[in-house]
Amino acid sequence: KQEVTQIPAALSVPEGENLVLNCSFTDSAIYNLQWFRQDPGKGLTSLLLIQSSQREQTSGRLNASLDKSSGRSTLYIAASQPGDSATYLCALNTGGFKTIFGAGTRLFVKA
């Protein structure tokens, strides 16, 4: 059974700091992995989608990596800003119709 764990559960950093969010999964048989951002009272915004055959994806200040052999993905945020404060969710598609989500990391960037 696929399980997705995100560490840390919460993170508070000063503005300008580079940071890494971690996602681990138990079954390496995945189709893709997606990182989402969720703002309070809002839905999910897709940040990056990494296909199974890819190692990383980049968008602006964000870089996501995927290492299937170790069951890990990281989301790297460069030069963090207060506007980056949100909950970040890692989600796996294992080839079926279900997407399996982690519980998220709540990020707070202090001005």
Add this chain to the structure above:
Amino acid sequence: NAGVMQNPRHLVRRRGQEARLRCSPMKGHSHVYWYRQLPEEGLKFMVYLQKENIIDESGMPKERFSAEFPKEGPSILRIQQVVRGDSAAYFCASSMDRETNQPQHFGDGTRLSIL
């Protein structure tokens, strides 16, 4: 607005009443997914529908919950005889096709509160 539209945004019901949550997918999308999010938890898959068909409802409780996606109109998630434990945020997502490399686009959710 071409995004996934959910309504209502907030819904309050008393125990025993019925709750109906609506989802209009993005234009051109014929695949709809419903998820439930409990406080401090990630999203949990409930059901996947295409027009007029339920494809996978393995995440949906066997009793009181039902979902439909008619040929015309939005997808509906229906909860009968609600209980306190049904209080959660319910999210709908849509995609263009069933290919697993297509990202799902999410609505802003319906927050259901049971008194």
